[in-house]
Amino acid sequence: MAAARDRVIHLLRQLHRASCRCPAHSHTYSQAPSSQITTDYAFEMAVSSIRYGEGVTKEVGMDLQNMGARNVCVMTDKNLASLPPVQAVIDSLTKSGIKFCLYDKVRVEPTDASFMDAIQFARSRSFDAYVGVGGGSAMDTCKVANLYACNPDSDFLDFVNAPIGKGEPVTATLKPLIAVPTTSGTGSETTGIAVFDYEKLKAKTGIASRAIKPTLGLIDPEHTLYMPERVAANSGFDVLCHSLESYTAIPYNMRSPRPTNPINRPAYQGSNPISDVWAKHALRIVAKYLKRAVKNPDDREARFSMHLASSFAGIGFGNAGVHLCHGMSYPIAGLVKKYRAKDYKVDHPIVPHGLSVVLTSPAVFSFTAAMCPERHLEAAEILGADVRTAKIKDAGLILADTLRKLLFDLNVDDGLAAVGYSTADIPALVKGTLPQERVTKLSPRPHSEEDLSKLFEASMKIY
Structure with missing residues (x-):
């Protein structure tokens, strides 16, 4: 060797x-x-806590209850919003008495503009926890919304990777975030990475920081049955x-x-x-x-x-x-x-x-x-x-x-x-x-x- x-x-x-x-x-x-x-x-080595099991999504409400969450942001895209994975999350939150707001405007393959829309949504409300349901696009959007809502005075490029952005380290403590992946590719439920299209340059870039990784990834394999x-x-x-x-x-x-x-x-x-x-x-x-x-x-x-x-x-x-x-x-x-x-x-x-x-x-x-x-x-x-x-x-x-x-x-x-x-x-x-x-x-x-x-x-x- x-x-x-x-x-x-x-x-x-x-x-x-x-x-x-x-x-x-x-x-x-x-x-x-x-x-x-x-x-x-x-x-x-930095990695989110992960939990795997068929039907494990039903535990998300209890997890948020255990975290003391009272006002939760659920982020997904319009296609998934009406499908069983999101419904399973909503049912669990409802059963546990968790107040939540659903944001279903996640863009598949996010852009800086779609990230900013999600950020404004998060900044306009006092969320104390986040749930991202979907593929990498939904989970990454949720990470970024959490990051900038907890850094209300930051400009968008402050945390974006250099040389496109400033690549500043994240020092603020973020809110708990639970990721529920519905595709089998990005691994975003385990990472501190969020990727997007920077439309000005017509190229992808991202934000990379251990601070934005999910608190918990709920890996429910039943969700994969809905993938075309x-x-x-x-x-x-x-x-x-x-x-x-x-x-x-x-x-x-x-x-x-x-x-x-x-x-x-x-x-x-x-x-x-x-x-x-x-x-x-x-x-x-x-x-x-x-x-x-x-x-x-x-x-x-x-x-x-x-x-x-x-x-x-x-x-x-x-x-x-x-x-x-x-x-x-x-x-x-x-x-x-x-x-x-x-x-x-x-x-x-x-x-x-x-x-x-x-x-x-x-x-x-x-x-x-x-x-x-x-x-x-x-x-x-x-x-x-x-x-x-x-x-x-x-x-x-x-x-x-x-x-x-x-x-x-x-x-x-x-x-x-x-x-x-x-x-x-x-x-x-x-x-x-x-x-x-x-x-x-x-x-x-x-x-x-x-x-x-x-x-x-x-x-x-x-x-």
Whole structure:
């Protein structure tokens, strides 16, 4: 293990010496060791309390009662508002005598404008607890509403990740928040992450702080039975990439700079021994159950297992982080033109998050494998590849081919071209990726703008 780590450090130093030193590009190599940069020496695990069980949503009213809540905000989207998961929450609150207000204007794939609407709703009332019911969009919106309601004098960009926002640490104590996930992808019930489209830049960014993670995640697998096929598939791809990216991210003790104060240690810290366990376990579940969960919505074992896998991967990536697939996905989602994904009942063009992430995965892992080939080869084996006679230098190609086969079997659109992009869009896609340093700097392989261009070009078609 030590020899492999030394080889990675040696390769990073070689790349750093050979890299472009001009100001426009040098920031992309901030993860490379050097005598002027002090890398971190510690990692921190932060995760919400989670409770799993069929029908466990009925306990939410008692939980809020135990917390002393008297005036609760319930956040969801219009599609879910009339479905059993939200009704189960409302029934439980009513039974426990909890006063609540329902906010059902959550936007699927939130924007800064939709976040601000939820923030104003929360600030206009004196809520003492929050419940987010839905996919990542609902849970993230609820986190942000709680954050800014407890910081009434803060401007919106104060807590947004740098360089788009100020990335200020959260010091205020937030209200209790219970997350009830209804999809099996984001793992948002476990993390201190909230992602949104920043419309001014037409790219996604987010807020990352341990302070905004839910107090409790109620993981009720019965809710997954209401996911349409494509929602199940795209949610599962998010679990897949969370696992792969966190496992192959730069090691925590090679990330820089070292924080001067623990409060400034980022939520995304790099791969570490604890996150590795959760990432690999989630990947094994994906390998066994994702196809079944997509192709047969009545397969309770598969759907329920993927719901747990989402949380497992959330524990992993919520502390290790993700890298290029996610960094490149943000402009793919943000610059969407006319594409409307099947099974998503929205009134706007949308490339769902999980789809925008997975479309670049074959190209990305072909590119990053040179830096930690053993991990890429291990991931390919977990996903079903026969690696008994594989050469370590082929790890990236083997993992990429394994991913292509999985995507083909699940009828995924054939690359970025199939969701409305062409080579003419590559400069804009690269431009939208550059501000995503919070995640891209965790890539195990340093990269330039030219590298990103080639990755987007290679992702135009994937079969």
